[in-house]
Amino acid sequence: MKKLYLVPIFLSGALSCDRVSGPRLAPGTASPELASSAQPADPPPAHPVLAGHGTATIDGVLSPGEWDTAATFTFDVNLPGGGTTPGTLYVMDDHVNMYVALSFARGTVDLGNSFDVQFDNDDSGFPYANGDDVLVVNPDFDPPLIDDVRTNAPPCPPGRRPGTCGFRDVDLGGTNDGQAAFHNDGATTVYELSHPLDSGDPNDFSLKPGDRVGMAIFVRMIAGSNFPDDFGDTDFPEFGEFLHIRIRG
Ligand SMILES: [Ca+2]
Numbered sequence: 001m002k003k004l005y006l007v008p009i010f011l012s013g014a015l016s017c018d019r020v021s022g023p024r025l026a027p028g029t030a031s032p033e034l035a036s037s038a039q040p041a042d043p044p045p046a047h048p049v050l051a052g053h054g055t056a057t058i059d060g061v062l063s064p065g066e067w068d069t070a071a072t073f074t075f076d077v078n079l080p081g082g083g084t085t086p087g088t089l090y091v092m093d094d095h096v097n098m099y100v101a102l103s104f105a106r107g108t109v110d111l112g113n114s115f116d117v118q119f120d121n122d123d124s125g126f127p128y129a130n131g132d133d134v135l136v137v138n139p140d141f142d143p144p145l146i147d148d149v150r151t152n153a154p155p156c157p158p159g160r161r162p163g164t165c166g167f168r169d170v171d172l173g174g175t176n177d178g179q180a181a182f183h184n185d186g187a188t189t190v191y192e193l194s195h196p197l198d199s200g201d202p203n204d205f206s207l208k209p210g211d212r213v214g215m216a217i218f219v220r221m222i223a224g225s226n227f228p229d230d231f232g233d234t235d236f237p238e239f240g241e242f243l244h245i246r247i248r249g
């Protein structure tokens with residue numbers, strides 16, 4: 001029997017890889033179902049629409065020049081035990097793939113590490129819809145990238161709102177598309193991933209040059225067993241918000 005899991009659930013390096021993750025709704029924000037019934041065609045973005053063009057090598061290393069032409073976002077990454085460290089998110093694409101990297105200062109490799117990317121496939125600004133793409137990276141996985149999708153179709157329980165459940169693409173007849181890598185060199189933690197712009201898998205986004213896609217991330221470090229003190233959890237942007245990416249191609 002396929003394992004079932006409801007969202008929002010956050011993945012950690014210490015938990016089962018059968019879970020999908022994604023940004024949580026902010027307290028007081030509309031439910032996915034309510035929001036999806038009242039989507040404006042082009043909501044005013046809380047964040048600028050950015051685009052980057054380039055091709056990355058998915059090896060966990062930000063090589064000189066590799067991400068110079070990416071769209072970048074800087075933010076504070078929460079650390080286990082308190083405090084923050086500066087982080088940078090990079091996004092770019094070429095004719096084939098989207099590439100995403102995250103780097104932040106960290107002098108050690110924590111017990112658990114995960115980096116989750118939730119897409120708003122049509123950049124409507126409202127989570128969540130059936131078919132919204134989700135990528136989960138965890139160095140403890142083999143392969144380290146799990147390609148998921150949100151849906152309320154079976155095996156999601158009947159009556160759930162669109163996008164409520166998350167499943168692995170491969171459990172819905174789809175394919176695990178993309179690559180990911182994680183590396184810490186003693187000073188900096190780096191995640192890199194790639195995902196096809198148009199894999200042909202209905203469980204993935206299908207993007208072409210000029211299209212916009214929404215993106216939100218969640219990063220987690222686990223330094224021990226005490227929650228929340230030993231956990232460093234960060235949503236970017238805030239709960240319920242999405243970055244806006246334009247595909248350059
Ligand atoms: Ca690289």
Ligand SMILES: [Ca+2]
Nearest residue numbers: 169175177201
């Ligand atoms: Ca897929």
Ligand SMILES: [Ca+2]
Nearest residue numbers: 147148203204
């Ligand atoms: Ca997918």
